[in-house]
Amino acid sequence: MEKIIIHKEQVKILTDSCEKAYPYEVCGAVLGHDDMILNVRILGNSEEESSSRVYFSISPMDIYKIEKEAEREGTELIGFFHSHPECEAVPSAEDIKHMIPGMISIIVGISKTGRYPERPLFSEEIRGYVRESIQSGIKELIIMGD
Amino acid sequence: MKVYISATLKNFFERNSVIDVPKKNIRDILTFLTDEYAESKKVLFDAEENLRSFVQIYAGDENRTDRVFWDTELAEDTDVLLLPAIAGGAPVESIIPDERRKAVSFDDSEVERFGRHLLLKDIGVKGQKRIKAARVVVVGAGALGSPVIQYLAAAGVGTIKVIDFDDVSPENLQSQVLHTSRDLKRPKVASAKDKVRNINRNINFEAENIKLEADNIVAEIDGYDIVVDCTDNYKTRYLINDACVICGIPLVFGAIYQFEGQVGIFNLNHGPCYRCQFPAPPEAGLVPTCSEGGAISPLPGIIGSIQANEVLKLIIGIGEHLDGKLLVVDSLNLRSKILKVRKNNNCPICGGNAVITKVEDFDYEEFCGLKEVEEEIPVEGFTPEELAKRIENGDLMTLVDVREPHERAIMRFPNAIVIPIGQLARRKNELNPEIDTIFICREGKRSILAINTLREAGYAGPMYNLKGGIEAMKDIIFSHEGAWL
Ligand SMILES: [Zn+2]
Ligand SMILES: [Zn+2]
Numbered sequence: 085m086e087k088i089i090i091h092k093e094q095v096k097i098l099t100d101s102c103e104k105a106y107p108y109e110v111c112g113a114v115l116g117h118d119d120m121i122l123n124v125r126i127l128g129n130s131e132e133e134s135s136s137r138v139y140f141s142i143s144p145m146d147i148y149k150i151e152k153e154a155e156r157e158g159t160e161l162i163g164f165f166h167s168h169p170e171c172e173a174v175p176s177a178e179d180i181k182h183m184i185p186g187m188i189s190i191i192v193g194i195s196k197t198g199r200y201p202e203r204p205l206f207s208e209e210i211r212g213y214v215r216e217s218i219q220s221g222i223k224e225l226i227i228m229g230d
Numbered sequence: 231m232k233v234y235i236s237a238t239l240k241n242f243f244e245r246n247s248v249i250d251v252p253k254k255n256i257r258d259i260l261t262f263l264t265d266e267y268a269e270s271k272k273v274l275f276d277a278e279e280n281l282r283s284f285v286q287i288y289a290g291d292e293n294r295t296d297r298v299f300w301d302t303e304l305a306e307d308t309d310v311l312l313l314p315a316i317a318g319g320a321p322v323e324s325i326i327p328d329e330r331r332k333a334v335s336f337d338d339s340e341v342e343r344f345g346r347h348l349l350l351k352d353i354g355v356k357g358q359k360r361i362k363a364a365r366v367v368v369v370g371a372g373a374l375g376s377p378v379i380q381y382l383a384a385a386g387v388g389t390i391k392v393i394d395f396d397d398v399s400p401e402n403l404q405s406q407v408l409h410t411s412r413d414l415k416r417p418k419v420a421s422a423k424d425k426v427r428n429i430n431r432n433i434n435f436e437a438e439n440i441k442l443e444a445d446n447i448v449a450e451i452d453g454y455d456i457v458v459d460c461t462d463n464y465k466t467r468y469l470i471n472d473a474c475v476i477c478g479i480p481l482v483f484g485a486i487y488q489f490e491g492q493v494g495i496f497n498l499n500h501g502p503c504y505r506c507q508f509p510a511p512p513e514a515g516l517v518p519t520c521s522e523g524g525a526i527s528p529l530p531g532i533i534g535s536i537q538a539n540e541v542l543k544l545i546i547g548i549g550e551h552l553d554g555k556l557l558v559v560d561s562l563n564l565r566s567k568i569l570k571v572r573k574n575n576n577c578p579i580c581g582g583n584a585v586i587t588k589v590e591d592f593d594y595e596e597f598c599g600l601k602e603v604e605e606e607i608p609v610e611g612f613t614p615e616e617l618a619k620r621i622e623n624g625d626l627m628t629l630v631d632v633r634e635p636h637e638r639a640i641m642r643f644p645n646a647i648v649i650p651i652g653q654l655a656r657r658k659n660e661l662n663p664e665i666d667t668i669f670i671c672r673e674g675k676r677s678i679l680a681i682n683t684l685r686e687a688g689y690a691g692p693m694y695n696l697k698g699g700i701e702a703m704k705d706i707i708f709s710h711e712g713a714w715l
Contacts (some may be wrong), residue, residue, distance in 0.1 A: 179319070
């Protein structure tokens with residue numbers, strides 16, 4: 085796998101959800117076929133109430149439900165996304181530990197520039213990664229619009 | 231038994247999503263699957279045979295990932311599921327930019343001095359350079375400031391600015407270990423400076439013997455990396471929070487009262503601020519400040535040390551810290567808990583429709599009830615001398631002590647009845663409206679609140695306040711009482 089293809093509308097869903105959750109992390113699932121993202125599903129953050137605002141987790145049962153929904157829609161669960169508020173869009177050690185071989189991992193670095201009282205002005209950076217097999221390292225993917 | 235395989239994992243099971251396994255417990259099921267599908271073994275388990283972080287095992291709706299469940303026999307119709315766990319987080323980053331870290335170097339004496347930090351994997355040379363590059367403001371060189379300033383200096387923080395307008399007084403020596411008997415009547419920042427110089431002469435120490443106000447705070451903290459709140463009053467606490475939000479500086483907050491302390495980090499990367507949790511100070515006089523309330527000696531040592539530790543973690547960029555959280559420590563019963571502070575969209579200063587846009591736009595003095603309340607609602611009062619004379623004359627009057635129980639234990643007021651402020655309105659019938667009632671508190675502020683409270687509750691009798699409170703009266707000794715304690 086070398087690239088991910090994502091449509092403008094899906095990019096907007098991604099960045100909107102990251103801005104809405106800011107300064108907290110948001111996460112979700114990406115559905116599609118192979119390297120083509122056709123749908124983005126926001127899953128919130130089940131760590132919200134208990135942990136720090138720079139940590140997320142998705143409940144396994146929620147993922148399973150989404151897989152089944154995707155099947156009905158004729159797509160597949162091909163990966164996950166989460167945001168890094170005020171951090172670079174590179175995977176942390178914790179992120180890497182949870183990367184399933186073959187699954188796409190999209191990270192959105194989101195930063196609010198400018199000091200109060202300026203209104204929020206976000207800048208985002210979207211990057212994609214994959215671990216091709218359990219022995220291999222993390223590889224960055226090229227992100228292409230369609 | 232049917233085993234359902236998540237789509238995320240089925241590539242390792244020859245793309246099967248349901249597999250029939252003739253086994254009755256999870257351990258046997260896993261052995262069967264990994265024997266049958268060779269590729270799955272190295273994906274599910276690491277080299278030490280531990281299940282990988284991204285694998286979860288469910289039996290029905292129950293998470294059975296933990297090995298303690300693996301030998302339990304499952305009912306015939308149980309569905310076993312192999313699911314993914316997806317988690318992660320942003321990497322913890324230092325608040326000191328790399329350019330500044332790289333500009334720092336150490337000489338031999340520093341390598342020797344900080345050797346123990348340099349050996350720690352999570353600090354090392356990089357971390358220690360960040361510490362040296364850091365510029366930290368500590369507001370308050372009192373109880374909390376004492377451990378904070380000394381530990382930051384010992385750890386090698388390159389620039390430490392300490393702001394405090396107070397002089398050292400004897401009662402400070404019980405908990406403010408920065409100062410000694412020799413420092414009495416000197417500015418607190420002066421003894422702080424001496425202490426820091428004795429620890430490490432290379433530290434750039436900035437002493438500010440001033441009172442922080444709305445019109446000077448921004449200039450005092452702007453350009454620094456972290457502000458540590460070691461103050462003991464609400465006025466300054468809100469002033470610091472607001473200035474930190476406006477300047478975009480993270481704030482390490484600490485507070486102590488009696489046996490309890492709190493630590494939290496606010497305004498880190500636009501995270502929640504102090505006002506998100508406490509939009510406005512409590513009503514004037516209801517919560518005594520530390521200088522009124524008191525705290526056990528080592529408590530500020532505990533809380534201040536945690537503050538210093540959080541400051542260093544932010545500087546180095548390690549660990550999980552109290553960002554958006556409030557650690558509450560009860561030193562009397564040795565309990566602690568961490569409360570979550572959520573970003574509040576209606577926060578008056580950092581929320582979406584913030585009403586506070588500048589520090590100077592806000593009248594803290596009025597807000598916190600520190601302004602002389604007498605200006606607005608006249609309250610008549612007696613000076614300590616006047617009251618002493620009336621007591622000696624045997625004038626008919628009721629004395630009401632509105633202090634907290636623990637405060638009265640230290641200095642009892644003779645012949646006073648005791649009614650805490652919260653109970654005044656409903657206990658007003660205990661007072662005789664035909665004679666004068668004199669209200670007493672520690673500093674003469676809560677007693678004014680007591681009078682206003684009773685007025686509002688409809689009490690019509692004559693009420694007076696002891697000006698300056700018990701503090702002002704403690705040098706006067708009644709001829710017939712002998713002594714105070
Ligand atoms: Zn991450
Ligand atoms: Zn706030």
